[in-house]
Amino acid sequence: MAESASPARITATPAAREAIIRLSARRGGPVMFVQSGGCCAGSTPMCYPLGEFLVGDIDVLLGDIEGAPFYIDRRLDEAWHQDQFLLDVAVGEPGGFSLPAGDNLHFVTLSPACATPGTPEGG
Amino acid sequence: MKYVPPGQAGSIVSVEPRYENFIGGKWLAPTHGKYRVDLAPATAGPITEVAESTPEDVELALDAAHAAKDAWGEASATERAQVLNAIADAIEQNAEMLAVTESWENGKPVRETLNADIPLVVDHFRYFAAAARGDENTSTEIDKDLVAYHFREPLGVVGQIIPFNFPLLMAAWKLAPALAAGNCAVIKPASPTPWSILKLMETIEDVLPPGLINVITGPGAEIGKALAANPRIAKVSFTGETVTGRLIMQYAAQNLIPSTTELGGKSPNIFFADVMAHDDDFLDKAVEGLVLFAFNKGEVCTAPSRALIHEDIYDEFMARCLERIGKIRQGNPLDTDTMVGPQVSRQQIEKIESYVDIGRNEGAEVLIGGHRAKVDGDEFADGYFFEPTALKGDNKMRVFQEEIFGPVLAVTTFKDDEDALAIANDTLYGLGAGVWTRDGNRAYKMGRKIKAGRVWTNCYHQYPAGAAFGGYKISGIGRENHRMMLDHYSQTKNLLVSYSTKPLGFF
Numbered sequence: 001m002a003e004s005a006s007p008a009r010i011t012a013t014p015a016a017r018e019a020i021i022r023l024s025a026r027r028g029g030p031v032m033f034v035q036s037g038g039c040c041a042g043s044t045p046m047c048y049p050l051g052e053f054l055v056g057d058i059d060v061l062l063g064d065i066e067g068a069p070f071y072i073d074r075r076l077d078e079a080w081h082q083d084q085f086l087l088d089v090a091v092g093e094p095g096g097f098s099l100p101a102g103d104n105l106h107f108v109t110l111s112p113a114c115a116t117p118g119t120p121e122g123g
Numbered sequence: 124m125k126y127v128p129p130g131q132a133g134s135i136v137s138v139e140p141r142y143e144n145f146i147g148g149k150w151l152a153p154t155h156g157k158y159r160v161d162l163a164p165a166t167a168g169p170i171t172e173v174a175e176s177t178p179e180d181v182e183l184a185l186d187a188a189h190a191a192k193d194a195w196g197e198a199s200a201t202e203r204a205q206v207l208n209a210i211a212d213a214i215e216q217n218a219e220m221l222a223v224t225e226s227w228e229n230g231k232p233v234r235e236t237l238n239a240d241i242p243l244v245v246d247h248f249r250y251f252a253a254a255a256r257g258d259e260n261t262s263t264e265i266d267k268d269l270v271a272y273h274f275r276e277p278l279g280v281v282g283q284i285i286p287f288n289f290p291l292l293m294a295a296w297k298l299a300p301a302l303a304a305g306n307c308a309v310i311k312p313a314s315p316t317p318w319s320i321l322k323l324m325e326t327i328e329d330v331l332p333p334g335l336i337n338v339i340t341g342p343g344a345e346i347g348k349a350l351a352a353n354p355r356i357a358k359v360s361f362t363g364e365t366v367t368g369r370l371i372m373q374y375a376a377q378n379l380i381p382s383t384t385e386l387g388g389k390s391p392n393i394f395f396a397d398v399m400a401h402d403d404d405f406l407d408k409a410v411e412g413l414v415l416f417a418f419n420k421g422e423v424c425t426a427p428s429r430a431l432i433h434e435d436i437y438d439e440f441m442a443r444c445l446e447r448i449g450k451i452r453q454g455n456p457l458d459t460d461t462m463v464g465p466q467v468s469r470q471q472i473e474k475i476e477s478y479v480d481i482g483r484n485e486g487a488e489v490l491i492g493g494h495r496a497k498v499d500g501d502e503f504a505d506g507y508f509f510e511p512t513a514l515k516g517d518n519k520m521r522v523f524q525e526e527i528f529g530p531v532l533a534v535t536t537f538k539d540d541e542d543a544l545a546i547a548n549d550t551l552y553g554l555g556a557g558v559w560t561r562d563g564n565r566a567y568k569m570g571r572k573i574k575a576g577r578v579w580t581n582c583y584h585q586y587p588a589g590a591a592f593g594g595y596k597i598s599g600i601g602r603e604n605h606r607m608m609l610d611h612y613s614q615t616k617n618l619l620v621s622y623s624t625k626p627l628g629f630f
Binding site for chain 2: 034035036043044046053079080081082092093094095100110111
């Protein structure tokens with residue numbers, strides 16, 4: 001199974017935390033995140049019902065946000081060499097099969113160093 | 124010339140206020156009666172409404188496909204080819220209308236849809252019509268009395284999920300081989316581009332037997348799994364990003380069905396020193412070959428997003444490229460002079476912006492661009508335009524490793540062939556690559572050593588039917604765009620027939 005990062009390498013904005021709490025309540029169950037890479041909706045985190053995505057030895061657990069574990073493929077993690085990830089929400093529908101972060105909202109991951117510009121609605 | 128936007132007076136594209144799913148040859152309202160607005164990225168304004176389908180609609184589409192599959196599966200190659208050719212003819216007769224439709228919905232410049240996307244769609248159906256007709260089963264004489272016959276049989280009903288970057292060409296890449304091999308399809312377009320394929324269905328519905336192609340629109344979270352994990356599909360094929368690709372394969376594993384995945388890239392485009400040996404057409408072509416990173420505003424899985432330039436020619440070659448990039452005309456996608464249109468969505472342009480920031484923070488040098496673009500016309504003030512951008516840096520930087528899916532080029536230099544190859548292969552992906560040199564031996568050797576499914580040699584971004592396309596490494600599994608796709612969409616039936624009357628003698 002995936003190793004847990006200690007201390008957690010994922011943090012979240014208040015907007016992202018609220019979105020996870022609302023989403024879990026509405027669905028009646030917890031959710032999980034998997035960081036994606038490549039192509040159209042790549043480089044965004046995918047949000048699924050907890051357990052929907054089969055996590056393997058290749059995946060690294062970056063931490064938990066409001067009970068939602070956040071994973072990344074070890075190969076992506078090594079290529080990106082990004083120590084800290086910040087989970088946020090942004091306007092627009094999610095890509096792939098990801099659950100939305102709310103009405104016309106999707107989750108995004110930011111590099112905390114670059115988190116301020118360009119996403120004024122990002123909590 | 125400038126085409127009038129769809130829906131406005133004088134446009135060659137008619138727009139209904141609302142589009143239903145296309146199921147069993149009919150336009151069916153979504154079960155729950157919900158719709159969502161489809162936006163034009165050039166203006167951020169609405170085009171129309173499309174169905175926001177639910178799993179019930181997926182089942183209806185599968186019902187229709189299953190109802191059609193036996194008759195279509197038994198249709199002769201001649202009959203299948205006739206349908207595929209009729210589809211191609213109908214598209215060709217409406218090529219300009221479909222080109223404007225796709226341009227307006229996706230944001231890609233109409234010069235590309237007129238000259239690349241739609242003609243390639245037409246040709247793709249014709250290619251697979253020919254492949255179906257030319258296909259032969261085999262028989263092998265195992266010994267004088269034992270013969271192995273091999274027949275191709277359709278899988279049945281297949282599920283297909285396509286991306287937003289080539290809404291019609293990706294549909295053609297998936298639909299044409301599936302139909303040619305005798306299957307029926309349920310296809311889900313990407314959420315940002317659901318309308319183009321519905322206009323395509325309007326165009327071909329009169330020549331398409333009901334149930335062969337069924338189109339359902341809606342959010343991936345609602346209907347993506349309902350289709351991909353459905354036990355009533357015999358194969359799933361997907362183009363998109365890696366995590367959804369893994370999920371698709373996970374569902375396929377659970378149902379024990381085959382899958383095809385095409386999952387993005389970070390393709391190197393390598394320019395050897397001899398491209399500058401003469402100031403001629405070839406050099407001009409190589410410069411254009413670098414600038415092709417901005418083709419389709421960089422929203423291409425095989426975008427040549429990493430330029431590797433020999434250090435001896437870097438200054439002069441890059442100066443020519445930057446001059447060419449500086450001349451890119453950006454704006455209204457329906458203007459035939461426009462070279463780069465808007466990104467497909469707000470989500471995409473925000474992601475691109477954040478990557479350019481990441482590049483800057485990592486120490487990459489912005490050679491050109493780097494910001495949202497202001498384009499002519501008040502109506503485009505809210506459009507998702509981003510300047511063609513070149514960042515100089517090191518291959519270990521994130522902007523060299525992550526697929527940005529925008530008009531952002533990462534540029535670096537190399538010392539020799541070995542160095543070029545090491546940098547080219549220092550990536551998780553392996554979808555495409557480009558090699559530019561006047562030395563045929565070098566081109567061949569590099570092309571064979573690069574770990575990518577497609578190595579363009581002295582060209583780039585050509586996608587002719589008949590040239591297999593697909594990924595190495597994490598860029599996916601399987602191929603498209605070639606008659607080998609008939610195998611991907613078929614079962615193999617072997618009849619092993621004995622013509623001997625003698626018993627084996629074991630019992």
